Amino acid sequence: MENMNVLSDAELTLGLSRHLSAYAMAPERAALGNLEFAGQFFEMAFRLRGSTTSPASRVSAIGLDASLTPRTLKDVLATMETLGWVKVNRDPNGVPLSVNESIPAIPALISAGPRVLDMVAAEPVERAGLHLLRATTMQPLLTDEALEGGTAAAGGDQQAAEAAEAALRHLTGVRLIRRVTAADGREVLYNPNVWTQGDQIADTALRAADAKATGEVGALLEEIAANPGMPEAHVTSTSAQWVAFAVTQGLVQRSVIQTSEGREQGFLFTPHLARDPFGTTSGDASGQVRQLVGSMVYAATFAQFRLHSPDVFLRRLIDRGVAGDVSSIGTDYPMLERAGIVRVVPGSTTNKFRLELLQAEVAEEALTLLTARDPQTGAPAEASVLSGQRGYVHVERERARLALTADTDEIEQARLLAALRDVSTRRAMGGGSR
């Protein structure tokens, strides 16, 4: 339940079931059978969702296509019926005729994960396994720490501790967790599909543990994984020193955006950016995608004239090759220009500039990233990545600082009130939002 946005139960079980399907039936796979079933359940839910009414034959075809045996499909549908997600219409002989589904919208579907795990009666070993998988994907961990968490997830008693040990064996067996023994004899666990640096990542985990910072780093990683490209200044989960620590240890990647006017802002990413726990890698080795996303978030958050919707801007950039016509483009993108991603070209008048796109694929990936949690598709909570930052009034922080140091209270207050009045009058004159 911790951290529903990143690596939800639904996402993990679904990936796990597909991952396991590549293995022959063996004790490791059999022991995680309920999780595999939960994954198949979500697979069917995602595929059926939105069809509303389907003939029984079509549902069977979907099931076969998802590599579900007819028997499993029957169980999956029965589970969904219990949840009230589908209703199977049968003829008088009990033969299914059609299937009506009212599977909830994606955010609700994903957050149904824990309920589904309860319904499939996930064993302690499986709950521990899910925890271990999530924790070691999130960050490299000392074995003791990881097992402690796994034990807690499985119920917390002696049996749970054994279950956690067993779960670790199974996950190592299906190569979702890698165990490394460091020079001093301590053992580190990590997900080799996300932490692709190899075994040296173990040293990082040890250093974090020595600094008693595992918790701080974990919180930071979760926060950034949920909001890729988040401005360094907006990190709330931990303090600046741990951000710096995570960056130097290679747990977090930082892109710095520097404008010609000398302003500088850091934007943070995690390796989860485009890698999932099960081995899809479309890594951004050169960091160009991170640069572009960072620039867009900068423009939407800090720039003098804020960019209203970075995704729309990027889309136009991809469609037409050029976009924008404002003065701040002239100053804000020197790093993107130097990286050869875009070029700044003169705009309609002397002081205005446009961006011309040079590397379309970088822009497309950045766009996927920016829209991945678009309000249209995401839950209200996760939708707010960019819109929330857009709505963030950073000037206030500066004003508050000013107010504490300089003696300009009356002027400042008058200015704020004037701004308030200004919006009201614009409204009265029928002025739009911007």
Add this chain to the structure above:
Amino acid sequence: MSEQSARNRKRRPAPARGTAPEDTIGGELERRVARLEFAEGALARVRVPVAGDGSDGARNVLTDMDILSIEVDARLRLSRSSLECKSGKGQSGEPMTLIWLAGFRQLMGLERVVYVRPSVSTRARALARRLDIGVLDEATLASRESAIAWLPERFAHVDGVECTAAERRTDTQLKGLPFLRPELTAFLRYEALLADSHEILGGLVGLGEAADRQGSLPSPASHILGGHALVALLAAGLTDAGRLDHVSSSGLRQRLHRALTTGDPDDSSLLEVLERADAVLRHVTDRTHRAYVDAGADPIQIGVPSLRDAIAAAPEYLDDYLDFVQRLRVNPLVARDLLQTAELLCFDALVGGSGWRAPAFARLLTAEHQGLLLVAIRCLRSIAGEQIASALDPIASFFAIVAPTTVPDRRSSPHPADTRDRPAPGARNDAQPGAAEQPTLIQASEDR
């Protein structure tokens, strides 16, 4: 129309005291016209009260519409009509009624008004044509009725006996339920079909909250209110589904978000005002705080909540509702019938009527209608809460009584020739809304 009925009284003895409206001669004509409208595909209701400026709750009735009829076309555009019936014989009042109707259309923003009389004079027809008002006389009505003889005479809000009794009983019960304010229930029962989607959603949320405060609702009030809530939700969903032809789904989401948080779908300046107000507030508290510190007091940190954030939080049900809207839009041929389906099930089947079993209605009760209606009830549950939605739970079982049939497979291509290049049927869900939002996953073939 009080003025009009005063005129009628001159020519015809007034009905005996205590006669229900549906038993008068005029009431009979209204029922026949509503039945015809329903048979031709519109949701028809008789004698719908129209409120005045809304200042005096239920008593503030301006007039009533003899027949309110709502058609949904294949692009899911709703068009609302009012049909005005005059059963008197003389012709003296015709011009006044027609001009009154033209004004009434403008007042209510209706797409169509129709003037119904046993016979219509040539003069009145000419005037009606100039005012763009439809005309229906007894002869036309009778000839059209002959083609719809298989429809029950009375059902649901077309003066169905059970429905009328349940509505009357609900009127009485509501007087004993103080938390369900008359203006809220009147809105959902009579006005929602003329309202915009965000007003309906707001009303449904209000109903859910009121029902929770009230505790359990008696029957039939729970069924009647649940039924009206479902029909209203369908009207809102269909309106928004029709909008998807002009705006993107993210545009629709923003519009609803604005409408549901600030009350106005086209106004975003309120949030800006609040943002500035927050700035002022924080500044002043900072100053106060500093003044205390300067005076030697210890600093105490008290967080100031942001007004903007308090207002701007999107309602939780929005995803669910948009999912429902998109499902309506992808199957318009079925979605356009849903108002009628819900009307029959909620106000005939659920209150104990039997008219809904007529073969004439079988086309409204297919498995596809059931599917969309189940989604609508799920959506109602997330908007108005468990209590309102659970009253409608029996609805799903009514479909089983109608003989189950196979459903068309609308999502399979009839050309299986090139399946090799294409993923098998199940995987072709990229045409489905939401398919692209699946978590990215892999076939872990390398691990083999």
